[in-house]
Amino acid sequence: MSVRILALVGSLRVGSHNRQLAEAAVKLAPEGAEVELYEGLADIPFYNEDIDVEGAVPAAAARLRAAASAADALLLFSPEYNGTIPAVLKNAIDWLSRPYGAGALSDKPVAVVGTAFGQFGGVWAQDETRKAAGIAGARVLEDIKLSIPGSVTRFASTHPADDAEVAAQLTEVIGLIHGQATAPAAA
Template identity: 55%
Template structure:
């Protein structure tokens, strides 16, 4: 059966051993029937690290960097976006903010305009990255995405107790519930 809903994961952490990368793996491995999930790998395999910092001077035809074109193309064909991000210094990692900046343009006709988007992730703090997730949702809303506000998974990494998230049934279930909710949101707009 072909996938009828495609969800793109944008991963805020560039670190190979990141818990957030592990959450993305859980998401990819637990797609419900009819849903395809892919983590953005980037134009050169470096994920969001392949996308140069946003600069309006280079956001023109013939000047736009390959990394930015690749990101926009991936978001353009996605039915929904799931951002999985840590919290850096109480806020959004630069990778996530930069991706939102590229994806927010051109205003009103961007690759994420009206697209259902959810934000989850893990962080060291006791609140699991709530501040970063809230800031990310705010930026996405301003950028024109349709933020699915009732989807929240902010996982304190200490809850994992050194385990991979895939080893904890409750974490897998929470990630699956987020994916199910995001896929349902796509169906609500078709």
């Protein structure tokens, strides 16, 4: 069974190492898995119930919801900004959590990975991202983790797809997501 995995990147910077990691995921997706890198998080307004009105949802938010609904699973790439989740990623989770109880994240398998400059690879932000996604209704894949430290030096001259260790780890992550997305949800 082919699995569609939607990748959301919590950094808007063109040269972001997390974006490069997501590009690597697209390139390294094993047979039976397709990773789609979502473009357009910068265009989505901050979540506000006053503008989240049926028939009048902002187009950028509606596109995100449609893409997430069409995916079998999501893979979130989170850098660490001041020890926590970037606002753009939290905003995407907020939009995907609605309508309450029936949002695009409802019982959808979600894994969180990433890289950061610090020695722990952004684990605080990734933990916060898992927490937010779980509260938003996602079936967070808690056992699937990849935190790559020292991004500024490690990826200074090497793209993550060309780093053999990272490529192997990322391929394993995608394979695990594939397995979870095709497994029946626990009752």
